[in-house]
Amino acid sequence: MTTAEKIDRKTALDLYRVMRTIRSFEERSTQLFGENKIWGTIHSYAGEEAIAAGVCANLRDDDWITSTHRGHGHCIAKGADLGRMFAELLGRETGYCRGRGGSMHIADTAKGNLGANGIVGGGIPIATGAALTAKQLGTDQVAVSFFGDGAANQGTFHESLNLAAIWKLPAVYVCENNQYAESLPVKRAFAVDDIAKRADGYGMPGVHVDGRDVRAVYAAAGEAVARARTGRGPTLVVADSYRHEGHYYGDPRKYQSKEEIDGWRRQFDPLADARTWILADRLASDADLDTVDQNIATEIDRAVAWAEEAPLASPIKLPDDVYASH
């Protein structure tokens, strides 16, 4: 288990700000869903904010990520515009995907986000291919694949980690162990006690980190990204966390006890933890953090208002929407 390291005020506040933004985005999305303004389904990242924030703080705009069905957090941490994200959820023309993709397909290619993905494990080979591009073109870009514990049991995980290892690709594989693959607890999905051990089988380092502690994630991902960027090959980072909400909005959560849901949500809260250690380490004051919270609340209000005022997504235009050249 990688231990947390001391970090400076600016980094601490940046990490806190990203985590708070993700939490507030998810809270507002949940509210909008409850108001029947969001169609389809959404998967909340609440409780896992430290992973996206800690990893992406090590990335540049021209580094790539692939994300998951639970992708809002990665998208925000990689620098997305909140208005365009809300606009996508609301089916507007100004949304990232012009209303064609929705929550599970938000991409922001200008910021290196190669997309959320509705297929569990679907992004792992794609990030591997992005890392291949960097290697082939001789750049020092890095590709990070975020995926869950469920995806670690897909074939794409095995094939991709092996390819990245034999080709020494600049890739970082971040397994977000949120304890459940949809409704299946990790203990019933893995006979191995630590998913990071699987890295040995591919000949790459495997790092197990407390995914609730953004400092620990930041440090572990920093090492993995530096390793990738300097041509030393891929790393598997497994970050333990806890998903505060169900698999999707409205999940009856029959596979969890009420005690677990209520207790663990309080016990495993990376945002509350961050506030505690930032204050304890005297990196910022309560008032400083309250100001951050208030600014984000205002930003979210503005983003939602902007999205709600935007026109509905334009009709599908064929073949242009589907084909780039014709």
Add this chain to the structure above:
Amino acid sequence: MQATEARAPAATRELFYNEALNEALRLEMERDQRVIVIGEDIAEHGGAFQVTAGLLDRFGPTRIRQTPISEIGIVGAAVGAALTGLRPVVELMYVDFAGLAMDQIVNQAAQNRFMFGGQARVPMVLRTQGGSGRGNAAQHSKSLEAWFAHVAGLKLVMPSTPADAKGLLASSIRDDDPVIFLEHKLLYRTKGAVPEGEHLVPLGKAEVKREGRDLTIVTWSREVLFALDASAQLASDGIEAEVVDVRTLVPLDKDLILASVRKTHRVLVVHEAIRRGGYGAEVAAMITEEAFDDLDAPPRRLAGLETPIPYAQHLEKSVVPQVDDIVRVAKELVV
């Protein structure tokens, strides 16, 4: 081969189909550093059908990137590479193996542009080969073009001649969308005149391979050769068949097909893939909808039987349309 030769008069040589494909890969890789080839056994071995022979020596192991046996890893890596600036050409050894990679083809490559609201393009080619006739039996002999034709976002190319193989592969590599490029295992050792230097056959354009007035045979891939043989036999009986080689199934060249049908008023669609749900049904329906009043007879389909491909040589031949079958059905149609 110098690029300047592209503008020279179309000098041709006789090449095998696999040599023509090899030439297209070599020319496109010389032309564009972003083009890489990725797949199994493509390096020293030169590919299961020798399409990449010699390319390792010419371009080295980073651009002729031989992989472990990991179909979804290979295709997915190509998708990611295409999204980020390369123009990968994947070789899947058999189309029957596409099942192992189907998520990356269907849910990722085909849909990325659409799902992302136009932010992405996926300029990749997935080359593979199908078809029966070599005793490879059920898991190595299928014709699966209908799978890909049914997915929005893919283009689908099936060349029948060495010249088309070269020209369509070059165009596919330069195309900004994912292209499924289906070769036929029994075409690799067929020969034909192939233009030297740059040779591009546009996607979405069918070709009349033989002119005729009495019926139109619409077909693709190896069945084009069968249809031409059948047409020669029919001519000796006074029946002049026009053979339309579809070449690109998606996008489909409706105009050329309809123009031919409006001339001959009778149409036979032939393919090796099984009949039920086959792409021939799409072609026949399109003709019926668009040219019903021009038809003197209902469109006919001649296609594979609804069975896995059997092993024994006589059985294998018995389940896919042969030259004699085309002659027989064409005569029934013209009577």
